[in-house]
Amino acid sequence: MQLVRGLHNLRPRHRGCVATIGNFDGVHRGHQAILARLRERAAELGLPSCVVIFEPQPREFFSPDKAPARLTRLREKLQLLSEQGVDLVLCLAFNRRLRELSAAEFVHATLVEGLGVRHLEVGDDFRFGCDRAGDFDFLLKAGAAEGFSVEAATTIEVDGERVSSTRLRQVLAVGDLACAEALLGRPFGITGRVMHGQKLGRQLGAPTANVQLKRRNTPLSGVFLVSLELDDKSLAGVANIGMRPTVESDGKPHLEVHLLDYQGDLYGRLVQVTFHRKLRDEQRFASLEALKTAIEADIAAARDYWRASPLMTSQD
Numbered sequence: 324m325q326l327v328r329g330l331h332n333l334r335p336r337h338r339g340c341v342a343t344i345g346n347f348d349g350v351h352r353g354h355q356a357i358l359a360r361l362r363e364r365a366a367e368l369g370l371p372s373c374v375v376i377f378e379p380q381p382r383e384f385f386s387p388d389k390a391p392a393r394l395t396r397l398r399e400k401l402q403l404l405s406e407q408g409v410d411l412v413l414c415l416a417f418n419r420r421l422r423e424l425s426a427a428e429f430v431h432a433t434l435v436e437g438l439g440v441r442h443l444e445v446g447d448d449f450r451f452g453c454d455r456a457g458d459f460d461f462l463l464k465a466g467a468a469e470g471f472s473v474e475a476a477t478t479i480e481v482d483g484e485r486v487s488s489t490r491l492r493q494v495l496a497v498g499d500l501a502c503a504e505a506l507l508g509r510p511f512g513i514t515g516r517v518m519h520g521q522k523l524g525r526q527l528g529a530p531t532a533n534v535q536l537k538r539r540n541t542p543l544s545g546v547f548l549v550s551l552e553l554d555d556k557s558l559a560g561v562a563n564i565g566m567r568p569t570v571e572s573d574g575k576p577h578l579e580v581h582l583l584d585y586q587g588d589l590y591g592r593l594v595q596v597t598f599h600r601k602l603r604d605e606q607r608f609a610s611l612e613a614l615k616t617a618i619e620a621d622i623a624a625a626r627d628y629w630r631a632s633p634l635m636t637s638q639d
């Protein structure tokens with residue numbers, strides 16, 4: 324999969340493709356259905372498939388403080404899009420200039436002049452352009468005038484409700500990881516690099532791998548049973564994700580993973596943390612001693628869980 328950042332980096336060889344546009348945060352089952360249609364159309368027409376995304380996502384541009392937590396950072400989103408067989412990602416900087424484009428100007432500059440789109444696949448509720456004026460009917464007319472076809476994918480539902488990034492955030496916020504897995508078609512996970520922490524973990528009887536989050540807020544918080552994907556192995560653990568109210572806070576969320584039976588050095592490694600079940604909410608304890616006792620109980624619960632349902636690794 325190729326990544327092109329900005330219209331100005333498109334070359335004549337990128338022209339002629341089938342495309343879709345959206346945030347694709349989480350790459351959930353609704354997104355996967357659109358991407359499957361995109362692959363089919365691309366194969367029929369003998370053209371590459373292209374996904375147009377925005378970074379930052381529009382709501383992060385409009386209200387950085389109030390934007391909902393990201394399900395996937397750009398790096399994670401690109402990995403998932405690549406796994407879905409996408410050939411090209413055009414990542415546009417969402418800025419003042421882009422936001423002021425009318426729907427017609429956006430279509431002309433991006434889809435027609437930039438990508439030479441021959442077919443566009445969108446969800447039935449998709450809207451874009453200044454004041455969200457561009458909807459499916461608008462795209463149909465624009466396509467007829469500019470020479471591309473447009474198709475609206477049917478809505479994908481789980482348990483009678485539309486799958487969306489918003490719904491995913493809602494179920495993650497209440498710790499319903501089984502529902503999140505149903506909406507994603509895979510368990511929810513976060514990828515990041517292991518960084519040095521405050522080294523307090525050892526003192527608390529639980530050395531932890533600090534996974535860099537690079538986000539101001541997270542879609543879930545609390546103590547979870549997790550596995551850590553490292554190379555081709557899955558390691559069982561327990562993790563805390565949140566603000567760590569008991570210890571001195573830097574105002575940023577942290578993800579700290581205690582692996583049950585691991586002694587190696589993980590610093591600098593890129594790992595994926597997969598969330599399996601929520602144990603409890605994060606708490607502010609009166610003392611480090613009380614926190615230590617709670618962590619011991621979390622680890623005991625994790626041992627029971629992983630004994631009953633051991634992780635399969637590709638070496639098994």
Ligand SMILES: Cc1cc2nc3c(=O)[nH]c(=O)nc-3n(C[C@H](O)[C@H](O)[C@H](O)COP(=O)(O)O)c2cc1C
Nearest residue numbers: 520521522523524563567568569570581605606621
């Ligand atoms: C299983 C587990 C549960 C935790 N629960 C809480 C908690 O409820 N409240 C809290 O303030 N910190 C909690 N923590 C975070 C600890 O405060 C944190 O791991 C400790 O500060 C070590 O940080 P360091 O790795 O930066 O040294 C938990 C950590 C683990 C591993």
Ligand SMILES: Nc1ncnc2c1ncn2[C@@H]1O[C@H](COP(=O)(O)OP(=O)(O)OP(=O)(O)O)[C@@H](O)[C@H]1O
Nearest residue numbers: 345346347353445446449477478479486487488489
């Ligand atoms: N459940 C779904 N079924 C079919 N198409 C979907 C579904 N969810 C999203 N899409 C389509 O996928 C494309 C990208 O969606 P986008 O990420 O912008 O929206 P979303 O997942 O509904 O997020 P949000 O909850 O923030 O609105 C759009 O064309 C959208 O209409």
